[in-house]
Amino acid sequence: MKFLHEKQTRRFYLLLTGILVLQVCCAGVCSVFQAWVFQKNLVKRELAAASYLLEEDVPPAVVALAWNQTEVTGEGEKLMRAIGHVEGTQSCLLLTAQILVPLFFLSVCMEILFGAIILTGAALFFRRRERIYEEAEQVISQYAKNRFGKHLPAEYTGALYQLFGSIEQLAQSLQARNETEQKARTFLKDMISNISHQLKTPLAALNMYMEIIMDEPGNEEAVINFSRKSMQSLERMEQLIQSLLKMARLDTGNIVFEKIKCPVGELVEQAVNDLSERAGRENKKILMQGRPEAIWCCDWEWTKEAVGNLVKNALEYTEAGGVIRICWEEKPAAFYLTVEDNGCGIAQKDIFHIFKQFYRSSSSGNRQGVGLGLALAKAIVEGQGGSLSVESVLGEGSIFRIAFPR
Numbered sequence: 191m192k193f194l195h196e197k198q199t200r201r202f203y204l205l206l207t208g209i210l211v212l213q214v215c216c217a218g219v220c221s222v223f224q225a226w227v228f229q230k231n232l233v234k235r236e237l238a239a240a241s242y243l244l245e246e247d248v249p250p251a252v253v254a255l256a257w258n259q260t261e262v263t264g265e266g267e268k269l270m271r272a273i274g275h276v277e278g279t280q281s282c283l284l285l286t287a288q289i290l291v292p293l294f295f296l297s298v299c300m301e302i303l304f305g306a307i308i309l310t311g312a313a314l315f316f317r318r319r320e321r322i323y324e325e326a327e328q329v330i331s332q333y334a335k336n337r338f339g340k341h342l343p344a345e346y347t348g349a350l351y352q353l354f355g356s357i358e359q360l361a362q363s364l365q366a367r368n369e370t371e372q373k374a375r376t377f378l379k380d381m382i383s384n385i386s387h388q389l390k391t392p393l394a395a396l397n398m399y400m401e402i403i404m405d406e407p408g409n410e411e412a413v414i415n416f417s418r419k420s421m422q423s424l425e426r427m428e429q430l431i432q433s434l435l436k437m438a439r440l441d442t443g444n445i446v447f448e449k450i451k452c453p454v455g456e457l458v459e460q461a462v463n464d465l466s467e468r469a470g471r472e473n474k475k476i477l478m479q480g481r482p483e484a485i486w487c488c489d490w491e492w493t494k495e496a497v498g499n500l501v502k503n504a505l506e507y508t509e510a511g512g513v514i515r516i517c518w519e520e521k522p523a524a525f526y527l528t529v530e531d532n533g534c535g536i537a538q539k540d541i542f543h544i545f546k547q548f549y550r551s552s553s554s555g556n557r558q559g560v561g562l563g564l565a566l567a568k569a570i571v572e573g574q575g576g577s578l579s580v581e582s583v584l585g586e587g588s589i590f591r592i593a594f595p596r
Contacts, residue, residue, distance in 0.1 A: 210305035455482030461497040480518035499563035508533035536582035
């Protein structure tokens, strides 16, 4: 009996056994005492009857024969009924010692039988409980191995199942933590792979430029030209690394956005300040439309980064002479900011993927960029409780819309 290995169960079972043995002993003592009382009363009644018969001059031989008589006659039964000595009469001592002794043994046997039934039922109960413990131990051992296919029964009531429910909650927390750690490991692996892949091209170009400069130290024009290209490669690498680090911080939840009331006109102006020179150099226009005093509750630096990335993306895909419009408006339900361009637009097959990291649409061609700007902008907007969507017609342009519910 494995269930008796548990200390508390063993103590309870021994206590139950002791109680049943004590009950059997008490029943036996009571039966013996009852038989003795009945026998004593019967003997006393017989002595009284014999004494009375002898006083009435009944011969002793007749009295002795009457006491040894076992046959019951109709007249005798009629007489006993006439004087009120029947089976239901309290004063009638019809039980004899010969009847009480078998009843005593029968009573003891019944007590033993009931005790055996109770002990057997208790044993079955504890064995079933032991199986529940064994199954729970197997499930918990699987939890310890980060395997969560099986679960503990927690749909019943009782202290044991409440304990199982608490363990299930702990297991769910462990599972969520393991999934988070797995995602973090996968993210780190992908990030390292992407960094390695994205840095390969500018590093190779930078290496080639430096070889050319070293091979032609006297060619001032070549040195200046390839030094400028080296600086461009270094800037591209710096931009890529900064974007990757920002995406890593956003994806791992290490950013806490500090929302403050920001004047939209000033925020947008700062976001496009560094891009205005590029737009002029490429013969493109950036127009802003909206109330300058409008207030937008957001994180200043990160929101400026998101708006700047949207404008930068619009410049990439707009030809010379194109126009980029930044508009904002306040409505009762939400605050909206749109970045609209009249560039090449986005194909329908690409429009559902452009917010993915490192995704390059089929219309990208030889344009600069690594496919992080839109993904970074979406992560910033959604991290502050907003949404970023796009509408586009191929060959006509695109509209990126930021919405922040009030």
